[in-house]
Amino acid sequence: MVHLDDTDLQILRLLQTNAQLTIKEIATQINLSITPVHDRIKKLEREGIIEKYVTMLNRKKLNKGLVVYCNVTLDKQQHENFREFNEAMLQMPEVVECCVVSGTFDYLIKIVATDVESYHAFYQEKLASFKAISHISSFFVMSEVKSTTAIPI
Template identity: 45%
Template sequence: MGAQTEQAGHAQVTLDDKDYEILKLLQENSKLTIREIASKVHLSPTPTHERIKRLEREGVIRKYVALLDNRKINKGITVIVQISLKEHNKRAAQEFIDAVLEFKEVTECYNISGDFDFMLKIVVESMGSFHYFSVNKLSEISGIAQTKSIFVMDTIKETPLLL
């Protein structure tokens, strides 16, 4: 499971089965103590702690977060927006990316292939909030040629778990 390779400019790190076990446990509950994790992966606390610190240092673990329920914090509208740019060069793409990184409404942004160049996941309070975002923020980005908005009616599966 662990050859080191380079993919899209990101060096992968070598991980063994214990690393994967630790990562799986942390994905499921990042509030577990070192002692609890060590017990579950059958290691003592010190090497478990050292492994977690290495995984953090090498960027395998990017950060620890609390996952929130959108609807319970009044963010009940999710919109997928596909975007094509007028020009296809590094400068135009970077200008778009720089603008999108400033928008708190954008929770995910992907550079995609096919008919569109980017796909955004927008999470907002209401249709009015999305309209405001679309008119006053998104449409102000000069390099956009076309957008297509897809409104999410229900979320069937949404998980940050990779393992």
């Protein structure tokens, strides 16, 4: 585990809020000169704390306004079924999150779609066609109270 001091945490908070901040802007906000800020960011990248920089898109403006969570239970909890299902999920762009979970089902999947009809097509043609699935429960998001990628630090 990497030790992070208060300055590292300040930098990470700023970058989580806006990854387009320049090193100069970060330096100004945390009252430090440019070179140490640059060096710290490079260290955070090298150590894998900063994995990548991405752009968050407004899915509604891109006509992907429907969010659906699915609980998926596999027929048999065998290694091969999990491997095949994991690989299938990686190939489906509609699936934006897929987690193996404990409890009464095996997977929690987050899907984005244009509308109910497009989700229904995805469900029938892709998701339900996977032979190892014994049960799928779909939950349609009515409104999002909070949606963030920021990790509390």
